Amino acid sequence: MTALLKEIPYDQLNSLIRTDGIRLETGPFTTHLTTQLTDVINNLILLYADHQVSLEPGFSDFHLAIQHSGLLRRWIKPQVNFSFDGISPFRPLPRNQAYAIFEWGLNWCIANYAHYYLMIHAAVLERKGNAIILPGVPGAGKSTLCAGLSLGGWRLFSDEMALIEPQSRQLISNPRPISLKNDSISLIRALSPDAVFGMTIEETTKGTVTHLKSSTSSVQRSAEQSVPSIIVFPHYTAGASTALAPLTKSRAFMMLCENAFNYSVLGKSGFSTLKAVIDQSDCYQFEYSNLNDAVALFNSLSDELEASVGRSQEA
Amino acid sequence: MNLLQQTLRQPGSMEDLDETEWDLLIRQARSAELLAHLYYRLSDAELFHCVPEKAWNHFNSEQILARKQQEAALWETLQIERMLAPLGIPVILLKGAAYLQAKLPSAAGRFFNDIDILVPKTLIQSVEEKLQQNGWLTTHHNEYDQRYYRKWMHEIPPLQHIGRRSTIDVHHSILPLTARLHPDPEKLIESSIQVDPDYELYILCPTDMILHSATHLFHDGELEHGLRDLVDLDRLLRHFAQSDGFWNELVQRSIELDLSLPLFYALRYTTKILDTPVPENIVESDQLARPSSVATRLMDSLFLRALAPAHKSCKDGFTPSARWLLYIRSHYLRMPPHLLLPHLFHKGFVRPYTEWKEARAEGVTTTPKKIEKEAEIDIFK
Structure with missing residues (x-):
């Protein structure tokens, strides 16, 4: 029960x-x-x-x-x-x-x-049937971006780990509280007054840490898997204007390998899974400093994808 | 009898497990480093279909990890062979690396931390030099440890590859020179067998392989993976017993190598714990050395506890003392007291003092820096 x-x-x-x-x-x-x-x-x-x-x-x-x-x-x-x-x-x-x-x-x-999944250090979210993978080393602004998108209505899969099932190549959803650090805490607090935060933990090795509760609908729909369709490597630079630049598939593959927890453990199946994920996704490099602009840009990215899927279905 | 032990004796019993039993079995097997081994037992018994999905995931994860580690170890072994080939000596693989290279049943799902090789003592210096030239450097930098290993031990200080972090233990014997028993390494080397005609890689002959495994477990005190090592013995005994005259050969060889006492223990506990089919007349053979009946009962009470999985569900109030007493016993068997006591004194007092002094000289405080803790908890490392 x-x-x-x-x-x-x-x-x-x-x-x-x-x-x-x-x-x-x-x-x-x-x-x-x-x-x-x-x-x-x-x-x-x-x-x-x-x-x-x-x-x-x-x-x-x-x-x-x-x-x-x-x-x-x-x-x-x-x-x-x-x-x-x-x-x-x-x-x-x-x-x-x-x-x-x-x-x-x-x-x-x-x-x-959990080596039955290919695991990549990344935030994963989904909107209108399209899942986005945001890999990132700590400090790339991955969690902040993840919190912003999640509060903007995207369905949270994970703020920490992309879990990809090697046979089906589907992303598995594992929504848990989003970990926020230092300056991004006040930024996200200001973004949505309704957001639920856990206790604030000071002086950890990562600085001040708190956790943002994942949305109820993300948790309710956690059994629904999704196909990865966008891979974005975010980079936060203070004062930078929002810039999205396409990334070649080969470069994206290498960068995703570097961010994977168990790519080499999985051997051949790791390679074929990662290759399939890259093949079916649009890959970008992304620089930003303004969170609202970033969320708006990702929304339009997912709208475009939805429209193009709609067009190809009509055709 | 704990659940893991029961399962190892009768893999068929996995057909009837309920959810909480799968939970417990996986935990016990993981703590004994036998989870990947159980995967292969399930496979042999054609029982994959009985495993619930959640439990299956854990067998699968561990099997993936074991396979990866074995692939890496096979490759590493070939590197060692290539490095040492110019010396023109046989490189004898021991334990895990040997089972793997010879594709023995004990290799299935087995993890190992390092590659163990045996070479003639007269050539150990050239072996070490060759390995050093190719990136395998010593792991023990203080003078006392170097001297201790080289003077008293059956191996030189472990060597670690500078880039790949893999570790090799280079042995010239299978027991410390100061140990109570004195197996002659020359005899082991003489009887070793080439695994593959294309490579200068050898393994110990079947009887010697079992005797080495028994000695390692029952005379050298490495009980950290006690049950796993006992499973090795069980798999090897069942496998080699298929050839005629094996059991008598094993007993004779144990006497020849001065290893009949470890063999006695190996046969006693594989049969008691894993139900290994050893002929009665061999277990009872009066050719084997054995402790008195009182001592045997005492050893039973110690080994039956220490050879259980290192999981809280398999512990009783005496388990910690049993492990501690066997640890003391292993030291006693390794070295006579006049060497042992100064060594323990050094380990307990001199080393902590010098480390503290060095740390102070470098201006490092005893409280660990924050960054160190991050490295330990940081899963991104």
Whole structure:
């Protein structure tokens, strides 16, 4: 039996997550999570309100626990520890980063244990049946762009990882909170007063971090896959005017390889999957500084694509 | 009996698992590094259709990873062969690399961290030089470690390739020179077998391969992947037992190499844990060295715990002590106390002190810099 997280009474959820754990469903993954940390529980309830949760035992892809580390550490410079089924892959972090370590840890699990997908470090969104892949090294403005598009009505697949199924070459949707850093936090807050944000976490290795809740419809439609049709390599440059330049397929292929988590692990199937994705997509390099202009440009890009698909169907 | 053990004994039982059992089986198998191995057991038993999609994904992911690692290891092995060919000596592959090169059943889905080779002791210096010239550099830079390895160990400090980060362990024997047992490496080299006439790559002969695997597990104390290594033994025993006279040959050879005690343990625990079909008269053979019956019972209580998957569902209150006692035992078997105690003292006190002193001299504080933590958590690295 699964239910929406927001429909489960607080007390029931709170006591279960502290003891037996809950099973949280995000796209194709089920995560079993236990934690006694109130800030993690409350942030989770806020940001994953629209996700499905199961309170009964069953199959889980990942078994995670977010806990205090050590007895003494409870009082002196408290720390928090992430564990994956009993092993701790990272060093503990300062206590205030507990929620962030959950999100990072879950990303780590997917990147390490889901080689049945080709995984690319990228944000993925969809509008009018056309999915866009936005690869990017940290700082390229990928997450900001992703948040802007998502608040502009695009359906969120992921702000972190493109999951491509090698046989069908479809993008798999795995909507989770969008991680925002430093200056982009106030930018996105100003963009939409209705947007839901999680707690603000200061002084992480990436600076100040917060999470933007993904839209309800993105989560509700997470079972719907999509074909990639646009690949854009974004680059944020302060003061730059919005500029979209076509990219050759061969160059785009190499750049996508560099951003893939497991391209070489997948061998031949990685190559053929990536090639198919590039073949069917329009590839661009994109420089921007104004988020509204950027969103408007992507909207027109998807309108054009929709129109051209319509024309070819009529013909 | 834990679920993984039961499954390894009877792969057919996977037909009847429910969702929560698949969940537990995958977790136990992953912690024992046997998930990709189970994929091949499913394949052999033609049971792919029984696996629910969610569970299947994990077998598939692990199998993809194992295949990639094996392809890389085969290629790496050929590089080593090419580098050492001018020396005109046989390069004997050990453990994982040997199973893989010889396509033995124990290779299916097996991961390994490094490539182990055995070369004659007299030539070890030229082997090291050749490898060094081709980019394999030593990993232990402090003088004490270098001296310790070279004086007492059965291998030189591991070499790592400067570009590809792959690691080679170059052995001249299969046990430390200070160990209680003294297998003669000359005999192992004499009986080694060429894998492929096109390459100067050799493996130990079947009996020696099993004895080495048994020695590594039961005398050298590497219990980190205990169950995985026991599965190696099970696969090898079942495979080689198909040839006539194998069992008697194995016992005779163990005596010849001074390795009959590790063989005793190997036969005892493969049969007990994995139901390996070993003839009764061989397990009971009085030609094999064995501990007293009291000691045997004690060892049972230790090994049966330490050879379970390293997963919390397979632990009891004594598991940590059992692992600790076996760790102590392995050190005791490796070195006599008059060498061991100074070594442990160095590891426990001298090394931390010098490291602290060096760090202070470089002006590094003991609190790790933020950037270091980022590297560890950053999945983009």
